[in-house]
Amino acid sequence: MTDTIASLSAYDDASLDQAFRGLTDEVRGAAAQLSTAETQENFRLDWLGRKQGRLKLLSESWLKTAPPEAKKSLGMRFNALKNEIEAALAVEPAGTKSTGPSIDLSLPGIRRNIGLEHPLTRTMREMTAVFAALGYSVGVGPEVESDFYNFEALNFPPNHPARDTQDTLVVADQDTKPLRERLLMRTHTSPVQIRSMIESAPPLRIVIPGKVHRNDESDATHSPIFHQVEGLCVDTNITFSDLKGTLDYAMKAFFGSSVKTRFFPSFFPFTEPSADVQISCPFCGQKGCRKCKYSGWIELLGCGMVDPAVFAAVDARRIENGLEPAYDTKKISGFAFGMGVERIAMMKYGVGDIGQFYSGDLRFLSQFV
Amino acid sequence: MNILSKWLREYLPALDVDDRQLAEDLTLRGIAVEGVHALPDGGHLFEMDITTNRVDAMNHYGIAREAATIYGVPLLQLEDRRVVHAELGNVDVPAADAAASGYPVRIDAPEFCGRFTAQVVRGVTVTASEGLIAERFAQLGQKPISNAVDVTNANWLAMGHPTHVFDLDTLEGSIVVRRAHAGEKIKLLDGSEKTLTTDDLVVADEKKALGLAGVMGGWDSRVTETTKNILVEAAWFDQAAIRASSRRHGLHTDASHRFERGADLGACALANRLVTHGVIAACGGEAVGAMTDVVIPEAELRTTKRPHVLLSVDQVQRLLGTTIAAGESGHLVPPDLIEQYLQALGCHLRPSSEPGSYAVTLPSWRLDLEREIDLIEEVARVYGYNRFADTLPSFSGGVAALPNAAKEDTVRSVLRSLGWTEAISSTFCSEEDAAFFAAPGETAVPMGNPLSAEAGMLRPSLLPGAAGMLLLNSTRDVRAVRLFEYGTVFTGSTASVVERPSLTLAAYGDAAATKTIAASDALFFELKGAVEEVISHFVTAPVTFRGDALPQWIEAGRGARVVAGDTTLGWLGELTIAERERRKLKETVVLCELQLPALFAHALKQPLALEPSRFQAVERDFSFLFADTVTWANVDAALRGLGIAEMISLAPVEIFRDAKGKAVPQGEYSLLLRTVFQSQEHTLREEEITAWQESVVGALLNLGGKHRAA
């Protein structure tokens, strides 16, 4: 290493080239020797050190004293030399120095427990997101409903067996009230459809996730408490083929693009025509498995075109509420659909007992990462 | 219900698809064949699952009509008797005495009985059925009774109309169809005795009730082996009357099943003739006199003579949309198919005065068809749902989020990231739990038909569920639990139920001491930290945790009311020891319930970035002894009261108590306090810092603190 720098005598290209060629050779020679972090650090200090680095000294003795017209060509050569030095430093030396004894990489890392989303919340969120992408807003409503919203406006005749206390959980002391005002645990999320239509004129697209109740015996696949996701689309000239296309799209989005749907006639008081929808089993690709009971198909949805009687009930209530009627069945049509969240979650996650969803058993819940 | 494919095919001579294809095609059109079982005779047994609105299709002829409609093949008339009757012998209609008068019948309850037909058959021999009827009953699992009764059941299986045979010689005078007398008693075919009300309908003679109309025949007038003469009944009864009667007496029979869902008033005479033929074929004898047929005109207006329905082709196409069939004009269901399907189902169509519309006369066996939409559904069903295209409606309007969606998401995600897992518990709780956990001043609402004694109330709080879930985990040896539930709670009265969203947190186990918090308090402070974190995402007035006005479930001195400004947001604390013991909970548990409407009244914080100071921060620690009566809130308030804008942080670093009173006297604690000073404008000067330090020490001395070395 040299502490003193020979001064430059001439600034023509040849003289400069010669002066810098010597420096470049020196850099390359030293760079070839850089085998450890230590030698690399020494090399760095020697050339790039802030106070005593040779580049600094060179710059002071050569650049600052150079005539202005030579500064540009000198500067270029300085930069080239500097690049050379930095390139040498960018190469990792073979044996990097370690700071202590090597660690046991196999020990478990320090992890904070994070909490998990409930599998039903997750299923509802994912299903809701599929419909949100189709332009559906989320709708919610009360879990304790009146007969009007849960049954009457949905075209259940007054003597329909669903109203029976064997099927429906009712609030105490309702017998003295008019039928339509009697309070009960909603048996489906469909009352939210009624509430939404009474509130808003079409077009309307809502998806309704929520908790519902029925007076059912508990067993491995039935619970008096369960959840539904329903949807409603009302506009001018909504067709049955729109219903088919929408649900086909949604099932593909949720279960995978290879899933197929097929529709069977069914019966619900609040839709007509009504359909049950099966999807091709996404778990076995229709080869047959336990989840599809070896049929290749899984029944998943109920749906249909909104019954004109429902629109009529909605308009009647709109008029009572001082609103314009807005659901003229000559112009307006719509479809509705619904599915059970537990059933989907049970299939998707392989849950054998529906009761586990409501147990709060952390051993169960902590599996849904 | 079971169906024999061979029987079905007797009505459909031109049908050329095999049984499996037939089953599939029927299923796709809503006449669901759940199972197809091969029979030794080469035919199949179809296990049907037919929705209750299609009671007309719960028999062989009804399903044959569906098949004829689907395939567009001819359907033989029932009168052609190509069924059971034919095989038993070619019996002609009893025409000889047709002019003579029939058995006298009177309908005294026309609101309940719309039609009654009666035919006398004399000289029968009642034995067991044999031949085809016996064979088919065996295949269908239909219980044989006697040749005469089996004919009525065979006819019911064939065409779905319930009929009845009486032992004519037990009758005293005319048939009278009337309401029962209050308290009138009758012994029915199943041997049971029933006491009737005036809302029950009976088929009676001049002296006594013979049977409970539309539900079950009577014991005394039944056909037995000694019966020589028979009266055949085929009638039509009102749906609601039969439903009520069937419920009242707990009798669900094939007859009541059909009548309460709507039988075919137009089919009574045919049913009577077919049964009469069958009886004569099976039991011998001859028809005597004409068939009596009493019809109530009001009932006809509700059944056979209903007003026509207007059906617009445009409305069919507008509602059903696009089909996948090529060659159909515009890919909509074409008018000729609409006509073809509806006619095959028994409708009569004629062009209406409105262009593009039909006036449709409805078949008497399809009381489920009443409106235009019912006909549109029939068109879609027969056409085949899966032959419609998959289209998407065009999108108009925006997507509106629920007002609290973002707040709800924030609460859930904050809690999850802090290690709390979401749970869902029962909507109901016991009366005892409701009373114990309801928020101060609130009442719970009882259920009318609770699922169990422990679920008698709508939960007024999420805490009963939370406590239950902690116990479940504890008994299953889960070491530590952090659960939250976000759900609806219900208060108010049975007259008016008030719902609101609520949030509960529940935990036990695995809380470690820190330098400022003792192990015995750590669980509470972990809960408090979670609550603080949740609330910190909202723009609230300053939040305090107060020890006053606590609910009864919190152990004294071990919990707090969370208050923002003047509003109570909720409560948190340790469950009382007494309640823990009552519930057999081994661990100390902490619970929290937040009233979300109170929290959600505040906006979520919107991030706002401030430029971090470019100047160095300076830490200063202070060590003091305080009496236990001096709280952190006192210290905090005293130092904030100094108004030093540059004091950007103030926190306890270590708190120490010595039970033995050596290092720290009893009744006191040592507090290591850390302050951080920083200016946005300049590098802090030593003299500024010294002055603040002196103010801090002064304030702490004022609180009664004893200064120790820093």
Ligand SMILES: [Zn+2]
């Ligand atoms: Zn499968």
